[in-house]
Amino acid sequence: MMKTYFDDLVSGIEAKLDADPASRSPRKIYALEVARLGARLYGGEDRVAWCGVTAPFDLLAAMGVTSCFVEFIGAMLASTGMTGTFLEAAEHAGFGGDTCGYHRSVLGAAKKGVMPVPDFLIATSSPCSGGLAVMENLARHFEKDLFVLNVPQEPSAEGVRYLSDQLREMAAFVTDHTGEPLDGDRFRLAIAHTNRAREIMAEAYRLAQAVPSPANGRLMGNFGIVMALLLGTEAAVDIATAYRDDFAAKVGKQGSGIAVERLRLLWIQNRIQFKNPLVDILENEYGAAVIADELNAITWDPIDPEDPFTGLARRAISIPFNGRIDRRIAHLQQMARDYRIDGAINPCHWGCRQGTGARGLIAGGLKAMGVPVLNLEVDCIDSRNFSEGQLRTRLEAFAEMLENRN
Amino acid sequence: MKAVPDRGIIGYTCAYTPIPIIEAAGFVPYRVLPMGDAPDQAGQLLHDNLCPHVKRVVDRAMGGDLPALSGMVFINSCDAMRRLADAWRNVRPQDPVIFLDLPATHDEVANRFYASELKRLADHLAVRAGIDAGEMDWQASVNTFNRLCELLAACSTRMRAGRLAGGRAAMQALYNRACTRPAAESIQELEMLLETHETDADVSPGVPVFLFGNVMPDPEAFALMESCGARIVADDFCTDSRMFSPVALGSDASVFQALAGSIAQKPPCARTFSPKTPGRMAADVVAAARECGAAGVIGHTLKFCDPYLARLPMVREALNGEGLPLLMLEGDCTLRSIGQQRTRIEAFIEMLR
Incomplete structure (x- = not known):
């Protein structure tokens, strides 16, 4: 089912681009590469590793492994409207409705045979305890070997050394399962791609800060977190370049990502992955453009190709979801300043202890600098309890409040 | 058994807390149990879907239902504990807080890292106590802690045989006292309890x-x-x-x-x-x-x-x-x-x- 879905998506986008090269937009190129990744994961030919969110996907690519964090599959299932069946399968197996919908949908998909059997699994302790637990469950389900990366909370010397040591061990673990040692030249090339993509993404983000912003909610949704999956490859460089060039052209013409930008919004943590009208309501009815997402930011330095494990370790530790909440709040405050944000939306994903847990502290941190936060009660994966009318009312009230402030 | 000076109380909330280090620095370890009548206020900072243990502990912090603390030790045991440490810093900014990063899995590399975390705790407490970490009498502290463990295990054995008045509830009361007051006091209580004739089965x-x-x-x-x-x-x-x-x-x-x-x-x-x-x-x-x-x-x-x-x-x-x-x-x-x-x-x- 998923193989057909991804194959159709790839061929559909390629056909459109062939028929109309002028339709080549950054989002289309992004969607094509994401679909190609999905097709490889489900194609049955590649070596596949199911991973945690902060796994080093560039290192795995350099070792010839197609890899992906499992939450991506949860999001894909939700975006295609298929997730209800899998959530129910997980719930029937005893996984409670209070757990994260991303994880429940993936567990249900595995039970229903909709997750390809991986060659091995690599779990990461960041960003969340639930993510670790789902990987243990999947390793048990697939009866495949599991490697765990404990991502320290702080970038102390000991923490960075600990994670870089684990990454070396992980490379050896991969070699044990593929029979192929890590090739230094391939690794250096992957790191070069990563650094190049990083540099171009940083330019794109800088351009997105323009007033009006060339970005919008559709263009930037899930961008930063999904780009992590493609780091180490030319695809990441191509996508970043497409975004950067598109934004540069728009900024040069004072172009806006939406028809008329009246308000500038920051989206915190997760997008709602199933089809919903919330971003359209904000952008089309209130001129409130979602121009920044929390994870659409570069939080790490370029990786030294002569000492790549240290750089990869620093990168994993640096993500805003890791470490103390005040670090995350400082990151959000910086984004709010950089993007000249009027307000922030926090869809408090039910079941997310890591992110949603601290919503009061996050709201307080942004409020302290004059940025109001709208906390929404939603499950970003499970549409069964989605209450569009209620959410619409809250969005409307929030947008009106922001307009009255301006 | 060597008496340790009373330098104050260090709070903690997780069973993984390295109690002997706190004792070796001369502090009394105090587990902030999720009990008591503190009003429900944690929802101001933490989402409703967060662990009630963590929220009750925050309720106690917000309600002032705590002894005078010289600091807190938190463990990176789960998302909820991470958020607890964040909330604590917000509610009680006056408390020195140390957060220990405990790996979820254990092997040689993990133990080496966690050893560095424990050393960080010891150094932090030594500074708080105004002593040199090298002066800490580890053996005495470990002996005290192990003696406490041994006595609690003996009481538990007695309880299982039906020879502890009050049964499992009484045993829990012993655990609760043992994690909230100086070890020496619990050791004395437990020794006296075990010296008394066992009740009839x-x-x-x-x-x-x-x-x-x-x-x-x-x-x-x-x-x-x-x-x-x-x-x-x-x-x-x-x-x-x-x-x-x-x-x-x-x-x-x-x-x-x-x-x-x-x-x-x-x-x-x-x-x-x-x-x-x-x-x-x-x-x-x-x-x-x-x-x-x-x-x-x-x-x-x-x-x-x-x-x-x-x-x-x-x-x-x-x-x-x-x-x-x-x-x-x-x-x-x-x-x-x-x-x-x-x-x-x-x-x-x-x-x-």
Whole structure:
């Protein structure tokens, strides 16, 4: 089912681009590469590793492994409207409705045979305890070997050394399962791609800060977190370049990502992955453009190709979801300043202890600098309890409040 | 036993806390248990779907329901504990806080890292205490802690034989006192208790059950289960024996590596697992239930506890495979939440008879 879905998506986008090269937009190129990744994961030919969110996907690519964090599959299932069946399968197996919908949908998909059997699994302790637990469950389900990366909370010397040591061990673990040692030249090339993509993404983000912003909610949704999956490859460089060039052209013409930008919004943590009208309501009815997402930011330095494990370790530790909440709040405050944000939306994903847990502290941190936060009660994966009318009312009230402030 | 100077109280909230280090620095370790009548205020900072343990602890902090603290030690045991540390810094900015990054899995590399974390704690406490970390008498501290563990284990043995007045509820009260006051006081109390003649065996005719879960510190909760006809023949919670697992200093490793190694060997919370044997928790529950001769198993976990919620299906499956009935209860750190399930507990025990 998923193989057909991804194959159709790839061929559909390629056909459109062939028929109309002028339709080549950054989002289309992004969607094509994401679909190609999905097709490889489900194609049955590649070596596949199911991973945690902060796994080093560039290192795995350099070792010839197609890899992906499992939450991506949860999001894909939700975006295609298929997730209800899998959530129910997980719930029937005893996984409670209070757990994260991303994880429940993936567990249900595995039970229903909709997750390809991986060659091995690599779990990461960041960003969340639930993510670790789902990987243990999947390793048990697939009866495949599991490697765990404990991502320290702080970038102390000991923490960075600990994670870089684990990454070396992980490379050896991969070699044990593929029979192929890590090739230094391939690794250096992957790191070069990563650094190049990083540099171009940083330019794109800088351009997105323009007033009006060339970005919008559709263009930037899930961008930063999904780009992590493609780091180490030319695809990441191509996508970043497409975004950067598109934004540069728009900024040069004072172009806006939406028809008329009246308000500038920051989206915190997760997008709602199933089809919903919330971003359209904000952008089309209130001129409130979602121009920044929390994870659409570069939080790490370029990786030294002569000492790549240290750089990869620093990168994993640096993500805003890791470490103390005040670090995350400082990151959000910086984004709010950089993007000249009027307000922030926090869809408090039910079941997310890591992110949603601290919503009061996050709201307080942004409020302290004059940025109001709208906390929404939603499950970003499970549409069964989605209450569009209620959410619409809250969005409307929030947008009106922001307009009255301006 | 060497007396340690009283330099104040260091609070903690997790069974993985390295208590001997706190004692070696001359502080009294005090577990902030999720009990008491502090008003419910944590929702101002933390989402409703967060662990009730953490929220009750924050309630206590916000309500001032705490002794004078010289600092807090938090452990990176799960998302909820991370958020607890964040909330604590917000609510009580005056408290020095140290957060120890405990890996979820253990091997040589992990233990080396955790040893560096323990050293960081020792250095931090030494500064707070105004002493040199090198002056700490590790052996004395470990001896004291191990003596406390040994005495609690002896009381537990006596309790299981039906020779401890008050039964499992009284045992829980001992655990609660042992984790909230100087070790020497508990040692004295326990030694006196064990020196007294054992009461005549008063083994209840109840059905033998194995009890497991995360947080259940209220002695009345155990009394309630026993009043439903259960005889608790063994249990495993982070608020009882899991806190008091002896440690060894060893001879061929640094103090901190030895402590890190000991902590890795403790009976694990669901958040700790072995990548080589995924689902080991399920096998552990089955083994513990078999070993104590339980006719059934009662699991009690707090709502929204991801490490347990994600592993309960495998526990259920393993117990089912062994023909051991399981009753799962969810609570919120109040006796009321367990009391509401009295009928279910009674029906379960009735079924086991």
